[in-house]
Amino acid sequence: MASNPVFDRFDKDLAQGKYAQFGQPQYGQYGTAQPYQPPQREPYQYSGQQYGQQVPGYDPYAGQPGQPGPQGYGQPGYGQPGYAGPQGYGAPTGTEPGARRMTLDDVLTKSLVLFGILIATGAAAWFLTSGNPRLSLPLWLGGMFVGIALGFVIAFKKTVSVPLILAYAVVEGVFIGAASQYFNTVWPGVVAQAVLATMCVFVAMFAGWKFGLVRVTDRTRKIFGLMVMGYFLFAMVNLVLQFTGVLGGFGFFSMGIFGIALSLLGVALASYSIAVDFDSIQRGVSAGLPEKYSWLMAHGLLVSVVWLYIELLRLFARMRN
Numbered sequence: 001m002a003s004n005p006v007f008d009r010f011d012k013d014l015a016q017g018k019y020a021q022f023g024q025p026q027y028g029q030y031g032t033a034q035p036y037q038p039p040q041r042e043p044y045q046y047s048g049q050q051y052g053q054q055v056p057g058y059d060p061y062a063g064q065p066g067q068p069g070p071q072g073y074g075q076p077g078y079g080q081p082g083y084a085g086p087q088g089y090g091a092p093t094g095t096e097p098g099a100r101r102m103t104l105d106d107v108l109t110k111s112l113v114l115f116g117i118l119i120a121t122g123a124a125a126w127f128l129t130s131g132n133p134r135l136s137l138p139l140w141l142g143g144m145f146v147g148i149a150l151g152f153v154i155a156f157k158k159t160v161s162v163p164l165i166l167a168y169a170v171v172e173g174v175f176i177g178a179a180s181q182y183f184n185t186v187w188p189g190v191v192a193q194a195v196l197a198t199m200c201v202f203v204a205m206f207a208g209w210k211f212g213l214v215r216v217t218d219r220t221r222k223i224f225g226l227m228v229m230g231y232f233l234f235a236m237v238n239l240v241l242q243f244t245g246v247l248g249g250f251g252f253f254s255m256g257i258f259g260i261a262l263s264l265l266g267v268a269l270a271s272y273s274i275a276v277d278f279d280s281i282q283r284g285v286s287a288g289l290p291e292k293y294s295w296l297m298a299h300g301l302l303v304s305v306v307w308l309y310i311e312l313l314r315l316f317a318r319m320r321n
Contacts, residue, residue, distance in 0.1 A: 106294035125177025143175025270308035
């Protein structure tokens with residue numbers, strides 16, 4: 001999702017041209033990127049000074065600085081820059097050895113892995129809480145808060161941490177499974193409706209973005225990010241009021257038509273975030289991001305889909321009331 005700092009950080013780095021030279025060979029000497037240029041030579045002559053000529057500052061026999069000594073075949077003296085070459089000492093490489101660029105197949109593969117983990121752990125949490133309903137609330141709340149914490153750690157971590165991303169998928173699976181089992185017990189059939197609706201919205205947003213019906217621009221990204229930030233803060237305040245007993249049920253979201261309108265706003269924001277994710281993934285592939293960022297892209301997409309599912313689940317539950 002665009003409000004997800006994962007894509008916020010990527011968009012900022014991309015705008016600054018951080019990945020512009022990834023995968024391109026770098027040249028230079030002692031940290032200076034310069035293209036390789038062969039030394040200029042006179043026809044049939046050695047370049048530089050000839051063998052046997054004396055230069056100040058070098059004495060191979062006395063070993064003392066400041067004494068003249070021979071220097072052969074135009075070799076550069078100590079401290080002087082040598083010829084620039086493709087693998088010059090200190091030349092920036094721009095990437096780790098063996099690294100390659102991210103592709104759409106990479107993002108798709110990592111997404112399937114993360115969603116597979118989410119579904120597997122979600123099913124385990126579902127069956128566990130169905131046999132012991134007292135575990136529903138602890139697993140639900142524990143998964144939610146641990147997931148939020150892991151999400152921020154992953155987003156603001158300077159390097160891509162695959163173990164943390166995998167752990168996030170496990171935690172979100174526990175959260176989804178426990179919450180879904182509770183909702184389905186109170187409102188039978190609501191989980192199936194939410195799952196089907198999530199799949200339909202996902203496909204619709206992909207088609208809309210692909211064919212230009214849903215546009216993602218820098219301006220809409222900024223507006224959308226501010227809206228999601230405000231919605232997130234409102235949801236946190238609503239959650240606190242629920243736990244303190246000031247508001248019952250779903251809090252502000254239980255207030256009849258007003259509550260349903262808030263849920264529809266959440267669904268709309270979550271739906272558009274998926275389109276923003278698709279656009280960010282395409283930009284990352286076009287910019288030539290390192291392959292390891294495919295894990296981060298898949299993680300961001302997982303966050304948006306889970307958000308959309310929860311919003312739809314709560315919307316259908318409120319409509320039952």
